[in-house]
Amino acid sequence: MQPVIITDKLTKRFGHFIAANELTFEVEKGEIFGFLGANGAGKTTAMRMLCGLLTPSSGKATIAGFDVYKQTEKIKKKIGYMSQKFSLYDDLTVSENIRFYAGIYGLNNEQIRKKTIELLDELQLQKEAKTLVRELPLGWKQKLAFSVSIAHSPDIVFLDEPTGGVDPVTRRQFWDLIYHAAHKGVTIFVTTHYMDEAEYCNRVSIMVDGVIAALDSPTNLKNKYAAANMEDVFYELARKAKRKAD
Amino acid sequence: MKTLLFLLEKEFRQISRSKQMIPLLLIAPVIQLILLPLAANYTVKNISIAVVDNDHSTFSQKLINKITASGYFKLTGYTASYNESLTLVEQDKADLTLQIPMNFEKDLVRENAAKVFIAINAIEGTKANLGGAYLSSIISDFNSDIRTNWPANPATAEAPQVTVSSANWYNPFMNYNLYIVPAILVTLVTAMAAMQSAFNIVQEKENGTIEQINVTPIKKHIFILGKLIPFMVLAIFLFTIGLFISWLFYGIVPVGNMITLYGSLVVYLFAMLGMGLLISTYSSTQQQAMSLSFFFINIFNMLSGVFNSVDSMPKWAQTIVETFPPSHFIKIMRMVVLKGSGFSDVSYHLIAMFIIGMALNTWAILNYRKTTG
Amino acid sequence: MKELFVFIKKEFLQVFRDKQTLLMLFGLPIAQIVLFGFALSSEVKDSRIVVADYSKDVVTTQIISKISASKYFDIQQTLQSANELQTAFKKGTIKMAVIFPANFANDLQHTNKATIQVIADASDPNLATTITNYITQIINDYNTKSGIATGQPLQIIPEVQMLYNPELRGAPNFVPGVMALVLMLVCTMMTSVAIVKEKELGTMEILLVSPFKPIYIIIAKLTPNLLISVLNLFIILILSALFLDLQVKGSVLLLTFCSILFILTSLSIGLLLSINAQTQQAAMMASLMGMMLPTMLLTGFLFPIENMPIVMQWLANLVPSRWYFIIVKKVMLKGLGIGSVWKETLVLLGMCTMLFAISLKRFKIRLQ
Numbered sequence: 001m002q003p004v005i006i007t008d009k010l011t012k013r014f015g016h017f018i019a020a021n022e023l024t025f026e027v028e029k030g031e032i033f034g035f036l037g038a039n040g041a042g043k044t045t046a047m048r049m050l051c052g053l054l055t056p057s058s059g060k061a062t063i064a065g066f067d068v069y070k071q072t073e074k075i076k077k078k079i080g081y082m083s084q085k086f087s088l089y090d091d092l093t094v095s096e097n098i099r100f101y102a103g104i105y106g107l108n109n110e111q112i113r114k115k116t117i118e119l120l121d122e123l124q125l126q127k128e129a130k131t132l133v134r135e136l137p138l139g140w141k142q143k144l145a146f147s148v149s150i151a152h153s154p155d156i157v158f159l160d161e162p163t164g165g166v167d168p169v170t171r172r173q174f175w176d177l178i179y180h181a182a183h184k185g186v187t188i189f190v191t192t193h194y195m196d197e198a199e200y201c202n203r204v205s206i207m208v209d210g211v212i213a214a215l216d217s218p219t220n221l222k223n224k225y226a227a228a229n230m231e232d233v234f235y236e237l238a239r240k241a242k243r244k245a246d
Numbered sequence: 247m248k249t250l251l252f253l254l255e256k257e258f259r260q261i262s263r264s265k266q267m268i269p270l271l272l273i274a275p276v277i278q279l280i281l282l283p284l285a286a287n288y289t290v291k292n293i294s295i296a297v298v299d300n301d302h303s304t305f306s307q308k309l310i311n312k313i314t315a316s317g318y319f320k321l322t323g324y325t326a327s328y329n330e331s332l333t334l335v336e337q338d339k340a341d342l343t344l345q346i347p348m349n350f351e352k353d354l355v356r357e358n359a360a361k362v363f364i365a366i367n368a369i370e371g372t373k374a375n376l377g378g379a380y381l382s383s384i385i386s387d388f389n390s391d392i393r394t395n396w397p398a399n400p401a402t403a404e405a406p407q408v409t410v411s412s413a414n415w416y417n418p419f420m421n422y423n424l425y426i427v428p429a430i431l432v433t434l435v436t437a438m439a440a441m442q443s444a445f446n447i448v449q450e451k452e453n454g455t456i457e458q459i460n461v462t463p464i465k466k467h468i469f470i471l472g473k474l475i476p477f478m479v480l481a482i483f484l485f486t487i488g489l490f491i492s493w494l495f496y497g498i499v500p501v502g503n504m505i506t507l508y509g510s511l512v513v514y515l516f517a518m519l520g521m522g523l524l525i526s527t528y529s530s531t532q533q534q535a536m537s538l539s540f541f542f543i544n545i546f547n548m549l550s551g552v553f554n555s556v557d558s559m560p561k562w563a564q565t566i567v568e569t570f571p572p573s574h575f576i577k578i579m580r581m582v583v584l585k586g587s588g589f590s591d592v593s594y595h596l597i598a599m600f601i602i603g604m605a606l607n608t609w610a611i612l613n614y615r616k617t618t619g
Numbered sequence: 620m621k622e623l624f625v626f627i628k629k630e631f632l633q634v635f636r637d638k639q640t641l642l643m644l645f646g647l648p649i650a651q652i653v654l655f656g657f658a659l660s661s662e663v664k665d666s667r668i669v670v671a672d673y674s675k676d677v678v679t680t681q682i683i684s685k686i687s688a689s690k691y692f693d694i695q696q697t698l699q700s701a702n703e704l705q706t707a708f709k710k711g712t713i714k715m716a717v718i719f720p721a722n723f724a725n726d727l728q729h730t731n732k733a734t735i736q737v738i739a740d741a742s743d744p745n746l747a748t749t750i751t752n753y754i755t756q757i758i759n760d761y762n763t764k765s766g767i768a769t770g771q772p773l774q775i776i777p778e779v780q781m782l783y784n785p786e787l788r789g790a791p792n793f794v795p796g797v798m799a800l801v802l803m804l805v806c807t808m809m810t811s812v813a814i815v816k817e818k819e820l821g822t823m824e825i826l827l828v829s830p831f832k833p834i835y836i837i838i839a840k841l842t843p844n845l846l847i848s849v850l851n852l853f854i855i856l857i858l859s860a861l862f863l864d865l866q867v868k869g870s871v872l873l874l875t876f877c878s879i880l881f882i883l884t885s886l887s888i889g890l891l892l893s894i895n896a897q898t899q900q901a902a903m904m905a906s907l908m909g910m911m912l913p914t915m916l917l918t919g920f921l922f923p924i925e926n927m928p929i930v931m932q933w934l935a936n937l938v939p940s941r942w943y944f945i946i947v948k949k950v951m952l953k954g955l956g957i958g959s960v961w962k963e964t965l966v967l968l969g970m971c972t973m974l975f976a977i978s979l980k981r982f983k984i985r986l987q
Contacts, residue, residue, distance in 0.1 A: 265901075286921070368784040385777055389773065414738075415741060425745075534639035
């Protein structure tokens with residue numbers, strides 16, 4: 001089974017500044033892959049290249065089997081995305097948001113109907129179907145945003161710091177959703193600052209100054225750096241960073 | 247194509263919920279079409295005139311009476327000297343002065359000719375023109391009157407007289423509203439097409455949802471269409487409301503046919519929506535979009551012939567104005583609504599708008615591609 | 620005190636970093652002055668007309684050459700048939716048709732009276748009136764000259780002088796209008812939007828939590844726009860003097876004083892508008908609908924106020940720019956002094972004080 005993400009010396013330069021430097025790694029299907037790094041380390045740049053939002057300067061990468069230079073349109077059909085700002089429409093209701101995003105990924109009316117019922121059930125938001133998103137509490141918004149991002153059954157979903165500003169209980173529930181999705185075969189590519197979340201991932205990569213300084217399972221990393229938890233691992237690697245936060 | 251439909255569905259849902267859109271759609275046209283023409287009435291009446299009568303003769307009295315009886319003028323000063331009347335002009339109490347010199351009647355009878363002196367406050371050009379025109383015409387009427395009633399001098403052969411019979415076509419009652427309301431309708435839809443569309447796009451930029459769209463398989467041109475089509479629809483809707491109000495309040499019924507009218511509208515909107523898109527590509531915040539669109543719309547409104555005639559402008563200005571889509575559409579509006587011009591009559595303007603529209607849209611799309619990933 | 624300067628500096632930086640807003644703030648008045656000043660004129664020249672001479676005699680040829688020589692008209696073509704006339708009007712290429720009927724010469728010879736038919740495109744009624752008047756004057760002139768030649772009695776000869784603006788340029792009326800519009804716009808719209816933007820971003824809260832006194836917040840928000848407006852004022856005056864030949868005939872000091880009064884009034888209105896607006900868009904719409912429109916309509920520079928229905932004339936008295944416009948015209952164009960404008964200045968002063976007090980009070984309440 002071919003890995004869903006394959007990168008080979010993927011690089012992005014902005015003028016003289018090398019934001020991401022020769023990134024080489026693979027992500028397997030159904031993996032929960034954590035992408036860590038300090039602010040300014042190059043995480044966002046890397047992720048945007050993988051999503052087809054940014055054209056790499058050099059190197060190769062395939063996402064779900066499609067080339068990141070020439071087949072961005074095909075890639076977009078196979079991926080989901082959830083950004084820090086959640087990107088649901090505040091002035092649309094829950095079901096209207098589901099309908100819109102499902103629709104633009106090509107689901108027909110019947111499929112949308114089914115999906116909506118399924119999602120509302122899963123999130124227990126049946127009563128909120130007609131509520132405007134801006135009136136939902138933050139935690140619900142974010143769970144909804146995740147579910148919407150996988151409504152079209154993508155191969156991979158990219159999550160950009162999805163749990164910012166949310167209480168620990170809700171974060172736990174969010175990760176339940178992630179596990180559930182991974183179990184069904186969706187590959188999860190998640191960036192986060194929460195080190196405890198790093199523990200939930202199958203494998204974690206840590207970017208420092210534009211390169212991948214470490215890539216392994218949390219257990220192996222902790223062993224390698226003789227750290228009690230991921231936080232210490234991170235600290236060990238990141239404190240040597242030359243680049244300040246952006 | 248299906249994605250476009252989903253996009254449009256979302257846009258219209260959002261617009262219908264927007265607190266700004268409903269008042270804009272309903273109140274703005276009402277206000278602009280009703281209040282503006284009320285204020286913008288260039289039909290000049292009640293011109294204030296100060297008269298200096300240094301002659302105090304029958305003729306001078308009669309002339310003054312004729313002037314005040316005409317209905318165009320309001321006698322606001324009857325002064326003893328020219329300087330006093332000038333003071334009235336300075337104080338804005340008189341728009342013009344008429345000075346009838348001493349010996350006016352005597353000179354007329356004895357020398358066969360006498361002068362009168364008119365001074366017009368020319369700061370406000372239209373008033374000056376019209377005031378002058380009305381006064382000249384009254385004086386000339388008066389002149390014919392006294393000649394007709396003057397006991398004929400058999401020694402003088404009657405000179406040949408050429409008279410002018412004037413007719414006013416397309417607006418026989420000289421109703422200024424017919425001139426200005428169609429143009430105001432244009433300014434209304436211009437703001438909707440160029441300003442609101444820019445705003446809307448920039449708003450998505452500002453709150454981040456545009457990123458989300460970029461990751462989806464929605465093609466850029468579909469996204470653009472999805473953003474512009476709702477405003478095309480809204481503008482057409484606004485235009486229709488405007489036409490209705492024009493009929494209701496001013497009795498304006500377009501002489502030409504609706505197909506020409508709406509067809510021209512669509513071409514015009516094509517150009518102005520392109521403008522809106524262009525503005526959005528140069529703005530990252532709403533305030534910037536507002537500043538830019540206000541800048542251009544203001545210049546368009548003032549120079550495109552809404553209030554002032556383009557033909558009075560110097561040639562270089564006219565050339566610049568030729569590149570403004572509104573100036574063409576305003577001409578088309580007046581031609582179709584008042585004169586019943588057809589497609590072939592307005593073809594020059596239609597083509598002009600189309601070419602400008604193509605240029606604007608191309609520039610906008612190229613710029614959009616550049617600035618969005 | 621030092622904190623106040625820091626705040627004011629930040630405000631300035633924000634304004635000057637925003638290129639698009641700068642374009643509007645400074646570019647608009649400059650563009651308006653240059654474009655409108657040069658381009659707008661009420662003088663009607665070179666109107667395109669057609670002439671149809673079905674008589675083709677000495678008199679008609681004379682008259683036609685007089686028309687042709689006149690700067691008011693530009694004879695496009697000579698018509699052959701009536702159908703062409705309709706088409707020409709519909710195409711919008713001509714404004715008027717002058718028709719000499721076939722028996723013109725005959726009538727003139729035998730009855731001493733002949734009639735020319737003049738058809739004007741009245742879709743622009745004022746233009747139609749004006750050019751009909753010009754044609755009539757040319758004919759009257761012809762009559763007068765032929766009258767004098769044969770000793771016609773009782774010729775009244777009017778001599779017309781155009782005061783203050785002999786070429787009927789749009790500039791003299793327009794520049795004061797632009798001043799009023801621009802100053803009002805910058806102060807009201809920019810101020811209200813800037814304040815609401817901080818509300819939206821949430822930075823307003825931060826200020827309120829700080830030991831920064833509320834009055835200082837207000838001063839800091841208003842100062843940049845005040846200074847930009849004064850700068851704009853001088854740019855407009857200099858440009859008008861340089862390019863439009865429009866100098867300030869009266870006292871510049873008086874003008875500046877009254878302008879600052881007006882600016883402060885507009886700033887207070889901006890403050891008032893910002894209180895209830897929740898979003899930038901709302902603030903902008905309120906400024907546009909609530910300030911821009913009344914100002915354009917009721918100041919008196921686009922449309923003479925005397926022509927409006929009484930109700931609107933009364934409303935116009937409530938609009939500060941109306942009074943300011945009168946002051947500018949009197950001081951700048953007519954060169955009059957405080958003796959002539961004391962009334963308007965007093966009104967402005969009253970409005971300014973009242974609005975400033977109200978908006979200050981309400982704003983402070985809102986902040987607390």
